[in-house]
Amino acid sequence: MMWIFNSVFGKIFDFIFFLFRNMNPWIGMILISVLTALLMLFVFRFTSNQEGIKRVKNKIKAHLLELRLFKDSMSLSFKAQGNILRYNLRYISYSTKPMLVMIIPLILILIQLNFWFGYEALTPGQETILKVKLEEGHNPLDIDVALEPSSGFDIQTPPLRIEEGREINWRLQAREKGVHDLTFIVNGQRLTKKVAVAQRPLSKISPLKVKRNFINELINPGESPFPADSPIKAIEVKYQAKNMNLFGWNIPWLLGIPPWLIVYFALSIILGFVLKGIFKVEI
Amino acid sequence: MNHIDRREFIKLGLAAGSLLTLGSPGLTTKAFGKRETPQKVLILGLDGMDPRLLQLWMKEGKLPYFQRLARQGDFLPLRTSIPPQSPVAWSNFATGTNPGGHAIFDFIHRDPERYFPVFSASETTGAKKTVRVGKLILPLSGGEVKNMRKGRAFWQILEDHDIPATVFKIPANYPPSSTKQRTISGMGTPDILGSYGIFNYYTTEAKELKEDIGGGRIHPVNVIANRVEAKLLGPVNAFKKDRPESAIEFKVFVDPVNPVAKISFQDNEFILKEGEWSSWKRIHFRMIPTQSVNGICVFYLKQVRPNFKLYISPINIDPGRAVLPISTPKGYSEELEKRFGPFFTKGLPADTKALDNDVLDDGEFLEQDDLVLRERLEMFDYELARFSSGLLFYYVSSTDQRQHMFWRFIDKEHPSYDPALAKKYGNTIENIYKEMDKLLAKAMEKVDKDTVLIVMSDHGFSPFRRSFNLNTWLKESGYHTLITPWKQGREDLFMNTNWSRTKAYSFGLNSLYINQKGREAEGAVNPGPEKEALVREIAYKLENFRDPKTGGRPVLRAFVAKDVYQGPYVEEAPDIIVGYNHGYRTSWAAPLGRISKEIVEDNTEKWSGDHCMAPEVIPGILLTNRKIKAKSPALYDLTPTILKIFGIEIPKEMVGKPIF
Amino acid sequence: MGKAKIKLDKDLMDKVKKYSKMAGYSSPEEFINHCLEKEIAKLEESDSEEEIKKKLKGLGYIS
Missing domain, CATH: 2.60.40 (Immunoglobulin-like)
Structure with missing residues (x-):
């Protein structure tokens, strides 16, 4: 059973990388990072309380402003700080669900990507x-x-x-x-x-x-x-x-994390923020 | 994990050596000089090539390219240095002076205040200021590695005139003289321990366990449950208070039946069959958690059963991450490493000590030196292909090393001659000459009408049949006195010498020093007329001494330094330079101050050919594609010749004259 | 400071007494102390000398 799933799932990656296999691996890396960012945005869009997130973020912004405006008043400052903390916690609780939904597919994706970017x-x-x-x-x-x-x-x-x-x-x-x-x-x-x-x-x-x-x-x-x-x-x-070579510099391992994984996480997150406006996703 | 860069490594004084009057040769990776010169000079430096052997094999038609070059231009013996040791000879060539001008007088110099031997080629000082934090010692001020050769090298003079040069592994250039030219150091470059080379050998055979062998360490190991666990020692950890040796642990797994083993250490594992050499392996010695030192070595699985025997080469400086200065610009060694992978960086890479101590046999030694030779030939192709302007000097060491070790098979009178082995290895020297003929072929193909081709050696070769202990002779002749006579021959470093009653002593291979008042710690001879007379007296007696066994004269010439050296450093010279006769050399014990019982003894070692003799006994070779005008050219004549070809005025310090 | 007793041959002890006086030491103890310190310093020194010797011995020309 497991093997059937694996081979189908694996084929998806074969398909994704098919056109890019003769090119510099960075192109494949950027492509998969874009797809991952889109997937994350998609999951956020449909599993999280978008309205709630928007509201919470506005609240945080408002209290930050309050903090700046009333910095002379000790009591108001304290209150604003308390509110920022409260809404931050609520923001985290809103994003927990999409995170949970993402985690298993992400692990499966990482296992597959390791075959493509992990070894020479x-x-x-x-x-x-x-x-x-x-x-x-x-x-x-x-x-x-x-x-x-x-x-x-x-x-x-x-x-x-x-x-x-x-x-x-x-x-x-x-x-x-x-x-x-x-x-x-x-x-x-x-x-x-x-x-x-x-x-x-x-x-x-x-x-x-x-x-x-x-x-x-x-x-x-x-x-x-x-x-x-x-x-x-x-x-x-x-x-x-495998080395990820950036303009002649080999990206080093960090705390046991291989270079490709560092690049992949960084690119996916950056692209997620770049693309969220286009797809009108609140994250 | 951070790797210690060479500046930090030197700061710690972890290895013998020191630097950096070099400015910062490392910052640019681009080599100097793009200028196109109408004239070009290509020099092959083939260490130890002998004119008599060359002549013989040329006549027999075995060296067609040498023959062709000699016909086309010229072939003459080349006068060598006094004494004819490679660091001295190549310094004569590099600077156009004699030792009075470059201050390299012997492989080994001495500190007169301690009566102690020192490396002549480079000097290392550790960090002078340190701070102690618990058990750690952190350096505050820099140590130094300094090239002790004085005078200016010809490639530095070429640089002044914007003429590009690549100088590949010329001896006595460690650390490389300050220049923007492309240079990489050769003979004189230490291994990572700061020594001339220390191999490691792991064996279960008890009878192989010799203590205190020169150039190697022998470790007893056990095979338990088909596994061997051992340590490979690295540089002294100067970060720690008691300066312990750093080490890495490694394991070897052997198959219970098949002759095969897996070696594993750090993140490395590889399998070797019995009798196989590994490729280069990188080793990181951890100093403190954030700092490590890199080295490279090769493994040789000599035997799996009945006894387990594993040889590990001396740990070379990693050219890709050099912890000591081995090239200019720094990027040159990195560039070569990127292209060819790790390569030998230690001065004389052939492990003659392992052969001398029976750790490697003749065949295994040749396999090892073949690794050196093959690497050298590959890099030659690379440098030759991109040589388009200025000067290229390319150096080969295998010619010298193989003549040292295999002379016993072409000399029937040698005490170590063995007819059975001679049958097998009698062609070794001839073969390396033939290899050089192939190298020359490539060079000649490349040479156009504007290129001057020079093929040269620093000295030739002679058999080394009988050894002469200069210190014993001094003692027997009444110039050297012992504290406890019965201890004669047991101690190194003159531990048994009564200095107040000693007039002369010898450190190094050809150097004799007067125990001079005011210079030596416990000097006994007054400078001036007393010393002058003594020097002449000793020189005369040396030249007239007869070998009691053969009746021959071991010493052909005893040169008085003042008579044969010119330049600002004559005062630093040994007082007498002893030139041995054909077949004779200094003994094994004498150079480090051990006074054996006999003056002259048979040399029964495998190291059977040598050149530390009188210069007239062992001239080098000189072949060029131009006619030579000079009647009897010398090494230091080649330097002004190079300058003249490029139209550069010859500095007055140079003692030689152009040969064309 | 702790003190330890050391046994010496009578012959040797006599010589120690004789020479310590001759060399101008105030007591045989001082003489012995000085001798031992000198010997130990020599050994400590030769440790690093040993290291240098080993490094030089990698040179093929010597043993």
Whole structure:
């Protein structure tokens, strides 16, 4: 079920970015920020008490004026400040509902956007690590995992089995451009995982493929899940984080927040304020 | 997280070295000089290339481009410096003077007040004023890294005349002399610990655990549950009160059966098979929560089983975020890093110490030096392609390093000669000459009729079969007295010397000093006639000393500084510069003041070729695409030659004459 | 200030007494104190000397 939802939802993003995938990723970023701003305005427009917000904002403005006019009178100033606080709280309560409505779609959007803006595809010749993570109770030394060769990449090392982490690692070197399938044969079962090499400037990259499980799939919707009875918990290809380069300057990580997310939030909020007048939305 | 920039790093005096008389070379990333010059000069500096070997292989038709160039122009031996050590020789070339004019007399100088050895090329001072906050020490005033070479370099003079120059890794130019020209430092550039290079080696094999080896640290490790945990030590943390060494922890996971391992530290993880080298890895040493120092190194997984063995190269300064000044403008090293990725920045990048200590074997050493060579050739293509005006100087170190380490395979008389290994590695030196022929081919393709091409080396090579301990000779000849005679040979740094009864001592590779009253802390010889007579006496005796085993003369020439140097710094020179004979060199122990029991001993090390001899024993090479008028050109003649080509008047400090 | 007793060979103690007088120390204690301080200072000094030596030893030409 979850997978059907994920693939439909994912397709929407494929569609949105389709025309922009050969352009600078900033164009895709601006586009999605505009769409997000519009969505937020739309949600505000129809889920919040627009009249109420307008009234509250006017009240706040009025009391601010009062504060300025009667700054010599202690008692009036205090009263005005009290009123500003009161209406602020009411304003927050008015915007709670649209926020609540927004939060789940926003999380789903962020998960999708991370595939598009979070990782850099491998370049031909680049080396990375491929990790197979096993379920509890399985020992990497006992399990029979074979990797099928492909023209897209080389497997450069024999399997490195790490018992304590229940992991099997390989070093993989990208060779040809394109999205390739890594094919594993695990205890006779065939499993695949996608590997992206030198994609377009804007492309979807899914580092982790997980097992069938609601939460897992919700968080890692990039690829169809493994069957629930597989001894494999997840397969990961390590990609480097994507840089957002602004006129030669790489936007840095801030408190663990990746550059693309900083840009996305900032752009969406700015655009929301720019566009609210056009659509006559009170926020 | 903030990375410490180089100014802050120096302030803290975290590494040996210091600067910044450089003004602010870092502020502009654009290199100087766009002027088109009608004449151009392209110089290949091939460290240690020997005229006899070159001649031999040219005759055999193995070096077609050298042959062609010699036919087209000229090929002569090039007189080298006194002493013929690379920092001295290249300084002669850079300034057009001899050591009296540039004040670099040896790899190692000494502080006469402490009888203590010091780096000749650069000097670092830490922050003088600091404030202590709890356990932290914060710097208030700046430290310095200073290039000790005096005199003006030719690229500075070219700059005065608006002639652009790129000077790639010329030795004895760390930190780079103040200029807007594009320059990057080479030999003399420290690793991130401020040393000539310290590798790290992790092993489970007990018999490999040697203490106190020069140039490396050997760490015992255990493989527990297929995992190794260890530390990589970084620079001293001058932020902390007791100046602890900074360190990062790393883990290695090995497969229980397959010869493969994963190394993981910080946000880095990578897999190596046994016998594989990693690419460059970046390391951040955290000093205080907001500050870290960047370095780069490569890993080599020597063995997984039966013993686990991992080599980590000396940690080089990251050229993309240099914590010490390695280029002018600062952006030059960053530009190269952007294009080529991280690259070797440490002075002599080949790890000869790891080979000498059996941490790397011959093949592994060559693999490592191949990394250096390949990188150097790639960057040459880049610089050559954009060379369109002025001067380009390009330097190669592998020629020198491979002759040092592989001479034992072309010299059957060498104590370390091994016929089986000679079969395998006997061609190593010939091969590097052939590589240089290919490099020359590219240069010759680029050269047009207005370009003067000069191919040169700073010195040649000779076998190093027998080692001569100058300090032991001084002691045996009655010029040097010990406190406790039976302790002879056990202590470095003259810890056992009775200075009040010592007349002479030697620090460095060719330098002999008189223990002079008023100059040395416990001087015993009066300056003036007493010293003069003593100097002549010692020089005479040295030249007449005979090797008891072979009957040969270890010392061919003992030069008296006053006779051979001119310029303002003659007073700082050693009193005698010892020029060893073919096959001889100073011993391993003597340069740092250890007085071994024997005067002359066999050299059984892998370091088997050398050039710290008398200059006439090991001239360098000079090939040009013009006829040379000079009969016996010297290194310092090339500097005025360059100036003359560009029509610049030759400064009177220069001692050389143009060769064309 | 706390004081600790240290055992010395009788022969050595005799020498200490003899030389402390000769060198003009007011007491054998003062002489011993001075000697120890000097030795410790030397060791502390050689710590940083050791560090410098290590750094120099990376140079291929020496060991």
